[in-house]
Amino acid sequence: MRTKIGVSLLLVAAAYLSLAPAAFAQETFQAELDPLNNSGASGTADLALDGDQLTADIASEGLAPNLPHAQHIHGLEQTMSECPTILNDQNGDNLVNTTEGEPSYGPILTSFTTEGDTSPESGLAVDRFPVANEDGTLTYGRTFGVPSNVAERLGDFAVVQHGVDLNGNGVYDFEAAGASDLDPNLPQEATIPANCGTIEPVGG
Numbered sequence: 001m002r003t004k005i006g007v008s009l010l011l012v013a014a015a016y017l018s019l020a021p022a023a024f025a026q027e028t029f030q031a032e033l034d035p036l037n038n039s040g041a042s043g044t045a046d047l048a049l050d051g052d053q054l055t056a057d058i059a060s061e062g063l064a065p066n067l068p069h070a071q072h073i074h075g076l077e078q079t080m081s082e083c084p085t086i087l088n089d090q091n092g093d094n095l096v097n098t099t100e101g102e103p104s105y106g107p108i109l110t111s112f113t114t115e116g117d118t119s120p121e122s123g124l125a126v127d128r129f130p131v132a133n134e135d136g137t138l139t140y141g142r143t144f145g146v147p148s149n150v151a152e153r154l155g156d157f158a159v160v161q162h163g164v165d166l167n168g169n170g171v172y173d174f175e176a177a178g179a180s181d182l183d184p185n186l187p188q189e190a191t192i193p194a195n196c197g198t199i200e201p202v203g204g
């Protein structure tokens with residue numbers, strides 16, 4: 001009898017201990033997205049990490065209306081991401097294209113797509129990124145699994161939204177800045193960074 005009670009208490013204790021870490025496991029982060037390339041687009045990305053499950057809530061305004069906006073976590077292997085400045089402009093066109101920004105924020109690690117794959121391979125999946133509404137506001141929410149290299153260093157990385165209608169003609173086209181540095185079939189306007197924010201822990 002005494003043994004049985006002892007075992008029950010042990011099981012209760014074990015159950016409690018296994019739940020307790022989970023209750024504290026969620027980590028929250030935020031990135032304040034500041035405009036790049038005179039986009040006038042700013043926003044906030046709230047990120048919550050629970051194990052390998054990342055919940056992203058992104059709200060932005062001032063983006064090119066009625067157009068899709070690629071959005072990613074960018075990160076560097078050896079150091080913390082920063083957001084680029086005009087000093088990143090290498091070719092003197094007064095724009096910081098995605099490649100020119102990469103020394104600061106690193107390559108794509110995660111793609112904030114609306115459905116399906118979220119890996120770097122979906123980095124230019126323009127048909128699976130959110131579209132800003134007619135006022136230029138964009139909201140996005142999704143929970144998905146991320147690889148350990150993203151989960152473990154999320155606070156070292158940056159969020160970048162892309163797509164600037166540089167000449168304000170209502171479409172992404174080749175008139176203002178030619179072809180994208182990432183894909184010659186896409187206009188530069190479709191892939192150029194619109195804003196960037198480093199990911200910071202909240203309340204930690």
Ligand SMILES: [Cu+2]
Pocket residue numbers: 070071072073074108160161162
């Ligand atoms: Cu990006």
